[in-house]
Amino acid sequence: MEKYFKESELIINPDGSVYHIKLRPEHIAPTVIVVGDQNRVETISKHFQKVEFKIQSREFTTHTGIYNNTPITVLSTGIGTDNIDIVINELDAAVNIDLEKRVAKEKHTSLDIIRLGTSGALQSDIEVDSFVASTYGLGLDGLLYFYQFDEAILEKELMDAFINQTGWNEKLPSPYIVKASEKLLNKIAGDLRQGITATASGFFGPQGRELRIPLAYPELNHRIEKFEYNGKVITNFEMETSALYALGKTLGHNTLTVCDIIANRVNRTYSKDYKKSVEELIEYVLDKIIS
Template structure:
């Protein structure tokens, strides 16, 4: 097997992968991702010990222990362009031998759980409640750069989405991937579940109007009214579909959890989003600690 060239997998003088500035021994196999770099310390303050801290650009990571469980919390910044970097580098850290630059024969499986914020698309999913995403539906195009096929259920859902929403093809070529069913089962009590739409922006791509007109003003209504069997769209944000799509292609188990900070139907914004995120962190850590 030919080594992966230096231009494709960039390893710095510390032997760490370029953007995350992490070496293979500095990463745990259970990884929590957050968007905001300042949220990393809000997670790791619940660790019993921290063995490693890294910070390069928007990628802050802390690795440590809760009891006997070793965890890494890493910030991704905003958007699936960053998710492309984070997921590929996390995978490289466990599945590529950095000394030979070749793919390891036996692959390592990561558990990756996002703890983020999100906007609700349903009246009955209020601000400060939590959503566990059954699927990530991407309007951001990331996965279309990789060879991918969905399961029959995923393809049927996506087909129904395209038919019902009639989004202009100039807007997006949607893609869809499911959560790890095993992880999702642990997040039923206290969590709404539903499809999360991942957008390539916060304003126009999420139907917000400040000074510019929208090319598809009916976007929010169409997302809110979509249904397919028991499935509906609960919320939108900017990372989930990229995590689910790339995570599945790379063979990892992924779950995205969101604290709702805006309800776009009720036109409400949370008065204390930080407290809701704090509760999501505590609730998630208590569940993750018990995972095998």
């Protein structure tokens, strides 16, 4: 028997769009670029030869258009894994659920979802204004464990090594590690520095920043920086990738994050003009998408 998605679980707007991001199936291209900042959507879509849809709802701004004969959607997610939870579930609902009948479509649609972000490096040899592709997303946020999922998506050896080497405290959310899409790694990330991207549930304490509230685990960042397993190290910290990879893979989508490094947390350096390097990253990824 087909599962019926109740009105309280799948909220649909009067215009037939999914609730938060306000999109219908025809608004979504097979390739979706997600960014945190609403203002970055137009920074990307200005490269399009044609913009077919512009949709605004809360922090979720969407432009869908054509770049060198390739349809692309650009969507702002806002900050954090909580927003990624909304965006990935609603993107999937829009393309894989019949929104009128409220049942899953017979044919599954797999999206290519590429996150263009900014991030802080955790290795001293990663220069600011360089680009890092996230081979793995390391979730320190706990979001995945609210879902049933196939444990085959987890990189268990890597997870165990991380937990052991960092002396992970059981009071913190249990870490999870999920790999990026091989398809997108091969297509986009070949020329870039690759590594493990740690995803935190906040900007300050969860990433080792201390203002007026003391850190509960002040040595944690140092342990994260020093982690190494079979040549793999944690290259950078941000707030979205683990949820993107975990939910994307569970729902059958291809996902990849590429970040512009705007700060190096080890060297305490910061980009003098990160907008310039973000523009270079946008051009790099757009050209890789159509290649």
